[in-house]
Amino acid sequence: MDFKDTPEEAAYRQQVREWLNANAPKKREGEPDPLGESSDGLAASKAWQAKKAAAGYACITWPKEWGGQGGNPIQQVIFNQEESAFPTPGNPFQIGLGMCVPTVMTFADEETKKRFVGPAIRGEEIWCQLFSEPSGGSDVAGARTRAERAPDGSGDWIINGQKVWTTGAQFSDFGIVICRTNPDAPKHKGMTMFWIDMKDPGVEVRPIHQMSGGSGFNEVFFTDLRVKDSQRLGAVDDGWRVSLVTLMNERLAVGGASGAGWSAFLESARQTPGLDGGAAIKDQALREKLADWYVQAEGLKHTRNRTMTALSKGETPGPESSIGKIISAVQMQELANSAVEMLDQYGIINDPSLAPLRGAFQASLMSAPGMRIAGGTDEILRNIIAERVLGLPGDIRVDKDVAFKDLPTGR
Amino acid sequence: MNFDFSDDQKFLKNEARKFLEAQCPTSRVRKVLDEDAKSYDEDLWKAVGEQGWFGAAIPEEYNGLGLGRLELCVIAEELGRAVAPIPFASTVYFLAEGIMLAGSEEQKAYLLPRIAAGEVIGAMAVSEGPGVTTASTLQATVEGGKLNGVKLPVTDGDIATVALVLAKENGKPGLFIADLTDPSVTREALKTLDPTRDAARLTFKDAPVRRLGEAGQGFDLLEQINDRAAVLLAFEQCGGADRCLEMAKSYALERYAFGRVIGSYQAIKHKLADIYVKNELARSNAYYGAWALNTGAAELPVAASAARIAGCEAYWFASKENIQTHGGIGFTWEMDCHLHYRRSRQLSLVAGAPRVWKERLVSQLERRNAAA
Numbered sequence: 007m008d009f010k011d012t013p014e015e016a017a018y019r020q021q022v023r024e025w026l027n028a029n030a031p032k033k034r035e036g037e038p039d040p041l042g043e044s045s046d047g048l049a050a051s052k053a054w055q056a057k058k059a060a061a062g063y064a065c066i067t068w069p070k071e072w073g074g075q076g077g078n079p080i081q082q083v084i085f086n087q088e089e090s091a092f093p094t095p096g097n098p099f100q101i102g103l104g105m106c107v108p109t110v111m112t113f114a115d116e117e118t119k120k121r122f123v124g125p126a127i128r129g130e131e132i133w134c135q136l137f138s139e140p141s142g143g144s145d146v147a148g149a150r151t152r153a154e155r156a157p158d159g160s161g162d163w164i165i166n167g168q169k170v171w172t173t174g175a176q177f178s179d180f181g182i183v184i185c186r187t188n189p190d191a192p193k194h195k196g197m198t199m200f201w202i203d204m205k206d207p208g209v210e211v212r213p214i215h216q217m218s219g220g221s222g223f224n225e226v227f228f229t230d231l232r233v234k235d236s237q238r239l240g241a242v243d244d245g246w247r248v249s250l251v252t253l254m255n256e257r258l259a260v261g262g263a264s265g266a267g268w269s270a271f272l273e274s275a276r277q278t279p280g281l282d283g284g285a286a287i288k289d290q291a292l293r294e295k296l297a298d299w300y301v302q303a304e305g306l307k308h309t310r311n312r313t314m315t316a317l318s319k320g321e322t323p324g325p326e327s328s329i330g331k332i333i334s335a336v337q338m339q340e341l342a343n344s345a346v347e348m349l350d351q352y353g354i355i356n357d358p359s360l361a362p363l364r365g366a367f368q369a370s371l372m373s374a375p376g377m378r379i380a381g382g383t384d385e386i387l388r389n390i391i392a393e394r395v396l397g398l399p400g401d402i403r404v405d406k407d408v409a410f411k412d413l414p415t416g417r
Numbered sequence: 418m419n420f421d422f423s424d425d426q427k428f429l430k431n432e433a434r435k436f437l438e439a440q441c442p443t444s445r446v447r448k449v450l451d452e453d454a455k456s457y458d459e460d461l462w463k464a465v466g467e468q469g470w471f472g473a474a475i476p477e478e479y480n481g482l483g484l485g486r487l488e489l490c491v492i493a494e495e496l497g498r499a500v501a502p503i504p505f506a507s508t509v510y511f512l513a514e515g516i517m518l519a520g521s522e523e524q525k526a527y528l529l530p531r532i533a534a535g536e537v538i539g540a541m542a543v544s545e546g547p548g549v550t551t552a553s554t555l556q557a558t559v560e561g562g563k564l565n566g567v568k569l570p571v572t573d574g575d576i577a578t579v580a581l582v583l584a585k586e587n588g589k590p591g592l593f594i595a596d597l598t599d600p601s602v603t604r605e606a607l608k609t610l611d612p613t614r615d616a617a618r619l620t621f622k623d624a625p626v627r628r629l630g631e632a633g634q635g636f637d638l639l640e641q642i643n644d645r646a647a648v649l650l651a652f653e654q655c656g657g658a659d660r661c662l663e664m665a666k667s668y669a670l671e672r673y674a675f676g677r678v679i680g681s682y683q684a685i686k687h688k689l690a691d692i693y694v695k696n697e698l699a700r701s702n703a704y705y706g707a708w709a710l711n712t713g714a715a716e717l718p719v720a721a722s723a724a725r726i727a728g729c730e731a732y733w734f735a736s737k738e739n740i741q742t743h744g745g746i747g748f749t750w751e752m753d754c755h756l757h758y759r760r761s762r763q764l765s766l767v768a769g770a771p772r773v774w775k776e777r778l779v780s781q782l783e784r785r786n787a788a789a
Contacts, residue, residue: 007487007708008419015418080418272786287783290776297775300782301726305698308705311420318418326697333694385683391693392686396666399681 009311011084012318018081022063022088029057030092048177050095055129064127065103072111072119073127080317098174102126102133106182109252110201113239118201122180134178134204135252136169136226141415143171143379144386146184146253147193147246148405148413151228153185153200163200163238165208165231171380175211175224178204182252183228184245189411196410197245200237208232218372266366267337268299271345274362278348286348299341302333325395331377332387339374342367420704422487430491433468437499440464443753449502449613450756456576456606456615462503463535471509472533475517479529486645486711490652490703497653497764498660500756502613504538504573506653506767510646512539515581515592518645519630519638524594528579540577540597542568542619543639549773550583552636557584559593563623572767574617575606581642582626583635590635592642593626601625611763613756640777643768644721648706651721651728654764655703658696658728661735661757665689665742672744685742692735699724699731722778729771732761 011019031054058064059073066082068074075081107126111119125131142148151167165185175181181204188196202209208231213221240248272287275296280286287293309330313323345367346353356372358365378384392398405413422430441461449455465471474489475481482488489509496505513532516525531537545556545568557566564584571580574597582593595602601624607616630638666689669680679685706724709717736757740747747754765771 007422007704007711009708010419012419268782269786272782276783276786287779293779294772294775296782297722297726297778298730300778301702301723301730302698304705304723305701305727308420308701309697311418312701312704314418315420319421326701329694329697332690333698385687388687388690389683391690392680395693396662396686396689398666398669398686398689399678401683402677402681 015080015084015318019084019088022085025061025063026088026092029061030054030089030094032093047096048098051098052129054095055097055099059128064099064129068127072123078317078320080314083314083317098132098177099126099129101135101173102131102178102180105135105252106133106180106201109182109199109239109248112251113199113248114201115236118236122201131179132174132177134172134175134181136172136175136181136183136202137249137252138169138171140168140170144383146249147197149184149186149197151183151185152189153187153198153233156232161235163233163235165200165202165228165233167228169226169228170223171214172211172224172226173222175204175226176213180204181226182239184249186410187245188243190409191243192407193405193410193413194246196243197249198242199239199245199248200233201239202231202233202237206231216373216376218369218376220373266342266345266363266370268296268303268341270363270366271299271341272296274345274367275348278362280348292344292348295340295344299337302337306330306333325391328387328391328395331381332384332391335374335377336384338370338377342370342374346371420708422491426487426491429488430495433470433492433495434498436464436468437495437501441499441501443500443756446500446502446613446756457504457573458502461501465501465503465505466535469533470505471513471535472529474509475513475529475533479525479533481529481533486648487707489649490707490710493649493652494656497656497760500613500657500660500760504540504576504615506646506650507541507573507577508532508537508539510649511541511642512537512579512581514645515541515629515638515642516594518641519592519634524627524629528594537579538573538577540571540573540580540619541642542571542574542580542582542595544568544570549769552590555583555585555590557582557621559584559586559591559626559628562625562627564593564595564621564626565623567618567620569618570607570609570616571619572763573615574619575604575615580619581629582621583639584626585635586628586632589633591632592629592635592638594629595621595624595626599624609763611759613759614763640718644717645710646768647721647725647728647774648703648710650764650768651699651703651706651724654728654732654761655696655700657757657760657764658692658699658731658735661732661739661754662689662692662696664754664757665692665735665739668743668747679742688738688742692731692738695727695731695734699727702727719778719781722774722781725768725774726771726778729761729765729774732757733765736761 055064062075063085065074066077066085067079070076103126107123110122126133137146139149141150153163153165156162156164180201182199182201184197184199186196187198208229210227212225214223214225215221275287275292276285278286280289309326313327316323355361356365356368361368393400445458449458469482470492472481473484473492474486477483516528543550564582566584577597580595580597582595584593601622603620605618607618609616669685670678672679702724706720709720740754740758743754746752
């Protein structure tokens with residue numbers, strides 16, 4: 007038991023480090039822009055992606071013929087670790103390369119693959135995933151966005167409806183969208199997947215104003231969006247199976263919550279006056295919470311080390327890697343709230359020039375509710391652990407054998 | 418990255434499980450639970466000795482197997498899973514570790530081979546009454562090599578032959594090695610929450626003792642021994658907590674209520690998912706503790722604290738929610754659920770309650786933060 011690289015891993019890490027030293031930016035200009043949302047940020051993200059792609063580092067595990075390196079997962083982890091030490095621009099390509107393009111690669115014809123994979127891996131084109139709808143987030147198979155055959159006999163499809171919570175739609179060039187094609191069939195058996203051009207006039211993107219104040223997500227409206235039958239991914243009405251391929255990749259792509267953690271809390275508690283005029287860190291109740299958060303954070307860190315060990319041995323990681331977001335998102339919320347309450351009346355101030363750590367805890371507090379929902383809610387993740395890890399039965403379904411059009415819909 | 422046990426260690430774990438499934442079914446644990454006269458399972462103790470487990474981490478020069486602490490960790494996990502009713506922790510994690518840590522050459526040469534051979538049962542005598550034992554509350558005294566005082570509860574105190582005893586000598590706290598077979602020592606068995614483990618009140622009247630380590634080092638040594646024991650106890654807790662999850666899952670899959678298995682209700686599914694999450698956090702922390710223990714890393718105090726806190730939390734949660742998942746039948750004497758509920762209390766209290774460890778952990782994090 008140790009934390010050392012194997013000789014092959016050490017050699018790879020060295021090679022990556024040398025390449026990053028020669029090529030990665032040394033200093034970030036201005037404020038970090040995690041999603042590359044500003045146009046400057048986007049240009050920097052695209053330039054960095056192109057550099058990585060040219061050197062084979064953009065999608066290390068992909069085959070060489072598709073622009074990858076034919077590498078193994080541990081090499082990708084090593085690259086990510088080393089890259090995180092550099093102030094590289096935000097990565098708006100993750101959803102495309104992690105979920106959409108693999109779906110295209112699995113289901114599209116050779117010509118389509120040739121058209122899209124290269125530009126995506128080089129960062130020239132950005133993809134988004136259009137699954138969630140106002141009527142269903144966790145329940146993806148409840149999609150109501152309609153795709154109907156054009157009445158002109160061309161075989162084209164006409165799409166109408168609305169998607170929501172689409173990350174990066176505002177700067178995406180293409181997307182994959184799941185649509186209802188057969189409302190007479192049960193819900194899982196009447197959906198079809200398409201790739202679409204996000205710049206088409208039939209697509210309208212509106213940013214969502216989040217409760218945290220930011221706008222990282224969008225609503226996307228389709229009005230008589232016309233797509234060719236050749237844009238279909240998988241068979242007609244077989245979209246559920248296609249979406250499972252996409253979502254299988256999502257579990258690997260969505261990481262844990264970050265935000266201000268136990269060490270920021272400790273730092274703040276040493277400097278904030280507590281109950282008797284001494285530092286707040288002397289408060290026994292806060293000390294016990296701090297211990298719990300530290301132990302959870304360490305538990306997650308070493309769970310990642312166990313996952314990495316499995317990858318390093320060429321094994322499939324065990325189910326333990328699925329616990330991350332359940333713990334980290336709730337901790338992010340509780341820790342931020344305790345930090346704010348520790349400030350007593352002052353805690354309400356949400357001005358970076360006045361609040362400790364430039365308002366990091368207030369920011370965490372306001373984004374934590376989203377972390378507990380995005381990429382699988384706390385509740386869905388518990389279902390996944392119960393069903394896929396522990397082998398407990400799936401929920402009894404009232405919607406399985408009923409035609410989609412006959413399902414009760416509520417609001 | 419190689420943050421896992423080796424194939425050999427996994428093989429040993431597997432062998433230990435098979436051995437304990439054959440030698441330590443819960444029917445055997447229940448004999449110790451139900452029979453007042455039975456303090457531990459002597460036959461199991463002998464059989465475990467024949468496996469060489471007492472000396473697993475004792476160097477070969479003292480007739481041990483000279484394996485590392487990682488081998489001891491996998492054995493501990495299986496003992497915890499089996500709720501083994503034997504004084505293994507007292508003898509191996511506390512006494513043997515204490516002697517290896519601070520014993521003189523003579524003490525090592527005398528005690529370690531006897532521990533390895535199964536001729537010694539150990540005990541750790543620290544507590545004297547309700548609450549945390551500190552330098553200001555400590556009553557037991559040593560004068561001219563004679564110990565006077567009362568210790569309770571002493572886990573395995575009624576069956577142990579050698580104890581490490583915390584006492585003051587010339588006002589300075591020290592750890593002392595006491596021969597419990599000496600007539601100057603009186604033992605009274607105690608009723609505890611976990612009757613599958615032995616416990617006693619020990620009264621020392623001019624009992625001859627030898628000091629372990631330097632004068633005045635008592636609490637320092639005790640902390641170091643507790644760190645080592647905490648990692649090994651954390652593996653017992655992981656083993657017990659995983660067994661609880663298995664029991665809960667298997668019951669949830671066979672019990673019907675309102676026309677369907679209870680494992681199909683989200684209230685139960687989410688409960689079991691929560692147990693799983695806590696168990697994995699405990700396991701990952703225990704692994705890190707194992708690494709720190711085996712390499713003698715400077716991080717051991719922090720790593721051991723985290724392993725202990727996570728282990729206590731996981732086993733407590735799993736053992737109580739296992740009963741809850743079983744419903745009424747889980748509250749009966751005949752079901753095995755309470756064996757784990759009891760053992761989880763024993764393991765949480767034996768080396769100091771989680772709250773003490775949390776305080777210790779935060780003090781260390783504070784020092785680290787102040788130094789940074």
